[in-house]
Amino acid sequence: MPQEPTENTTLGHASRWLGQLQGMGPVIGLVVLCVVGTLLNSNFATLDNITNVLTRTAFIGIIAVGMCFVIVSGGIDLSVGSMAALIAGSVILAMNQLAPVLGTPVGTVVMGMALALVLGAAFGLAHGLLITKGRIEPFIVTLGTLGIFRAYLTYFSNGGAITLDNELTDVYSPVYYGSVAGIPIPVWVFLAVALLGSVILNRTTFGRYVQAIGSNEQVARYAAVDVDRVKVLTYVLLGVCVGIATLLYVPRLGSASPTTGLLWELEAIAAVIVGGTALKGGAGTITGTVVGAVLLSVISNILNLTSIISVYLNAAVQGFVIIAVAFMQRSKR
Amino acid sequence: MKKITRRLALTAVAMAALGSAPSFAQNKVVLGVSIPAATHSFMAGVVFWANQAKAELEKANPGLEVIVKTASGSPEQANQLQDLLTVNKINALVVLPFESAALTKPVAQLKGKGVYVTVVDRGLTDTSAQDAYVAPNNTTFGEVPAAYIGKALGGKGNVVVLRGIASNVDNERNDAFNAGLKAFPGIKVLDAKYGNWNRDDAFKVMQDYLTRFPQIDAVWAADDDMSVGVLKAIDQAKRTDIKLVFGGAGAKGSIKTLMDGSDPRIQANVSYSPKFIYDAVKMTAEARLKGAKLPANTIIPSVLITKDTARNFYFPNSPF
Numbered sequence: 001m002p003q004e005p006t007e008n009t010t011l012g013h014a015s016r017w018l019g020q021l022q023g024m025g026p027v028i029g030l031v032v033l034c035v036v037g038t039l040l041n042s043n044f045a046t047l048d049n050i051t052n053v054l055t056r057t058a059f060i061g062i063i064a065v066g067m068c069f070v071i072v073s074g075g076i077d078l079s080v081g082s083m084a085a086l087i088a089g090s091v092i093l094a095m096n097q098l099a100p101v102l103g104t105p106v107g108t109v110v111m112g113m114a115l116a117l118v119l120g121a122a123f124g125l126a127h128g129l130l131i132t133k134g135r136i137e138p139f140i141v142t143l144g145t146l147g148i149f150r151a152y153l154t155y156f157s158n159g160g161a162i163t164l165d166n167e168l169t170d171v172y173s174p175v176y177y178g179s180v181a182g183i184p185i186p187v188w189v190f191l192a193v194a195l196l197g198s199v200i201l202n203r204t205t206f207g208r209y210v211q212a213i214g215s216n217e218q219v220a221r222y223a224a225v226d227v228d229r230v231k232v233l234t235y236v237l238l239g240v241c242v243g244i245a246t247l248l249y250v251p252r253l254g255s256a257s258p259t260t261g262l263l264w265e266l267e268a269i270a271a272v273i274v275g276g277t278a279l280k281g282g283a284g285t286i287t288g289t290v291v292g293a294v295l296l297s298v299i300s301n302i303l304n305l306t307s308i309i310s311v312y313l314n315a316a317v318q319g320f321v322i323i324a325v326a327f328m329q330r331s332k333r
Numbered sequence: 334m335k336k337i338t339r340r341l342a343l344t345a346v347a348m349a350a351l352g353s354a355p356s357f358a359q360n361k362v363v364l365g366v367s368i369p370a371a372t373h374s375f376m377a378g379v380v381f382w383a384n385q386a387k388a389e390l391e392k393a394n395p396g397l398e399v400i401v402k403t404a405s406g407s408p409e410q411a412n413q414l415q416d417l418l419t420v421n422k423i424n425a426l427v428v429l430p431f432e433s434a435a436l437t438k439p440v441a442q443l444k445g446k447g448v449y450v451t452v453v454d455r456g457l458t459d460t461s462a463q464d465a466y467v468a469p470n471n472t473t474f475g476e477v478p479a480a481y482i483g484k485a486l487g488g489k490g491n492v493v494v495l496r497g498i499a500s501n502v503d504n505e506r507n508d509a510f511n512a513g514l515k516a517f518p519g520i521k522v523l524d525a526k527y528g529n530w531n532r533d534d535a536f537k538v539m540q541d542y543l544t545r546f547p548q549i550d551a552v553w554a555a556d557d558d559m560s561v562g563v564l565k566a567i568d569q570a571k572r573t574d575i576k577l578v579f580g581g582a583g584a585k586g587s588i589k590t591l592m593d594g595s596d597p598r599i600q601a602n603v604s605y606s607p608k609f610i611y612d613a614v615k616m617t618a619e620a621r622l623k624g625a626k627l628p629a630n631t632i633i634p635s636v637l638i639t640k641d642t643a644r645n646f647y648f649p650n651s652p653f
Contacts, residue, residue, distance in 0.1 A: 041545060043544045043545055046544070048544060048570075049541075049544045052540050052541075052544065056537060056540075154371060154372065157377075157652070158371070158377055158381075158652040159370075159371025159372065159373070159374060159376060159377025159380060159652055160371075160374040160377045160378075160652030160653055161374055161532075161558070161586075163586070177569055252533075252536070252565065253532050253533065253536065253561060253562060253565055255532065255561070257373065257374055257532065257558070258371070258372050258373055258374075259372075259373050259529075259530075259531045259532075259533075260533070262531075300537070301541060304526060304537070304538055304541030304542070304545070305541055305544065305545050307524050311496070311525070311526055311527055312499060314527070
């Protein structure tokens with residue numbers, strides 16, 4: 001039953017206030033979780049634990065920022081986990097090959113990092129072109145590349161692990177383990193990506209076009225928006241985000257294997273949706289996405305810090321929280 | 334119902350055995366090897382050793398043909414088993430089932446058609462569907478590290494455990510580990526969480542263990558991939574209380590570290606080599622070429638690997 005539009009101003013105020021409260025769903029969820037975490041284990045609120053959690057969140061968080069653009073424009077990308085794994089593997093292989101040629105480990109690492117971004121952008125461009133010019137559903141295109149990317153990684157690694165040479169690992173590892181002003185580098189990068197993403201989505205023409213296309217593609221077309229170009233750009237943007245996440249991931253373990261990045265796509269999509277973005281597109285916020293990503297990793301952190309819940313039920317707890325948070329903002333759209 | 338199908342199957346086996354008897358006289362063996370695809374490094378090792386067995390055995394025995402098929406799931410494996418029978422006309426099979434329950438019937442069907450079946454590693458739910466069973470030992474895989482850690486810590490200390498993926502294999506190992514530690518009442522297992530046999534997950538679980546427990550003496554990482562993540566997490570936290578990290582399965586990287594003595598926390602390992610598939614294929618092929626049978630059960634024990642014996646377990650060409 002369609003509701004009568006409310007003309008009454010007081011009602012309008014009330015509903016706006018309610019809307020804001022619902023938009024706060026993920027933040028409330030996160031605060032509650034943090035309180036619970038502190039009560040369960042006093043180590044939860046320590047600086048070390050908080051930096052651990054935020055550093056871990058950086059990979060998924062950075063990908064989720066890119067994913068937010070794609071979802072707001074009405075698309076989806078299921079391949080990001082496989083893409084990250086393939087980029088990680090390719091970059092490690094390339095760096096191992098380049099090191100003796102270039103002679104300088106630092107130069108090699110810089111080349112590797114650049115390659116990660118280029119590969120990400122190229123994969124994103126391929127997605128975008130297949131979806132717009134090829135007129136294939138994004139779900140199908142990226143389901144296809146999900147398999148393709150992971151299979152190629154498995155092929156390059158012979159099913160085993162691709163490992164970065166020791167000398168290069170030593171040079172590269174500060175990118176993950178180092179910190180500036182007491183805050184780990186991945187967290188800084190995550191912050192920068194989130195801020196930039198927020199500015200692009202809310203303060204630029206491109207960002208407004210993305211939202212317009214997601215809410216009504218036909219109308220956007222009539223309004224002379226170059227829909228195809230904007231869509232391709234959202235996938236390229238996501239690809240670059242995956243590239244950034246990968247160049248932070250490689251120095252952590254210095255290796256890539258067929259299990260790298262498994263299910264990252266679902267975590268990234270969950271972070272975006274838990275953060276209040278509608279899966280059908282049109283509206284969403286980067287802040288919400290960041291909160292969503294942090295919320296997801298806080299859950300597994302709390303589960304690791306306690307043993308009150310059977311380890312068999314870890315995934316269930318995550319599921320309950322996701323549904324509860326989504327419930328809090330159910331009537332937003 | 335079940336009785337009838339079993340009787341039918343038995344009759345079929347008997348008839349097939351009679352029918353195929355002359356073909357054994359020619360000693361031509363077509364052996365199918367059906368294994369999971371190389372989706373992680375251990376299975377990559379299995380695939381490597383299966384192909385190694387094919388190359389060596391076919392060269393040595395002109396009357397032998399080995400066909401290796403890898404499957405990425407139970408349904409695919411069941412289809413491949415049918416193809417092996419109808420297309421490749423195999424008369425012997427070495428199978429590492431993806432899942433025990435799901436593949437029991439498909440394997441039983443092949444045995445019913447007269448194929449000699451050797452099941453490897455994961456047992457079927459109905460052992461009448463197989464002729465022989467060859468498996469590494471998951472119980473000793475848990476007992477060996479328990480005994481080693483117990484002794485190394487002098488019978489006293491705190492241990493954290495990383496488990497694999499919730500499965501029979503993992504339960505067996507974990508139960509054996511806990512049973513083995515009963516001999517050392519002074520050793521306390523602080524917690525056991527799943528690291529999914531995965532470097533990244535092990536890294537996160539270990540980080541949280543380090544946050545949670547101020548004093549950890551030893552880690553049973555239970556797998557060499559997981560020990561990679563564990564060591565990185567310890568390094569990052571700059572913790573020096575952990576004296577021992579015990580992996581498992583003998584991946585080439587960890588064996589190299591042990592051989593070179595390059596990390597004082599890696600002092601021993603326990604064997605669980607994917608080479609068992611090589612042994613199973615070789616045993617089955619050689620027995621069938623002579624028309625002989627294998628013992629019903631062959632268990633390859635998991636043994637302690639130390640710095641001195643590491644050389645015998647180092648296979649640099651294998652992906653694992």
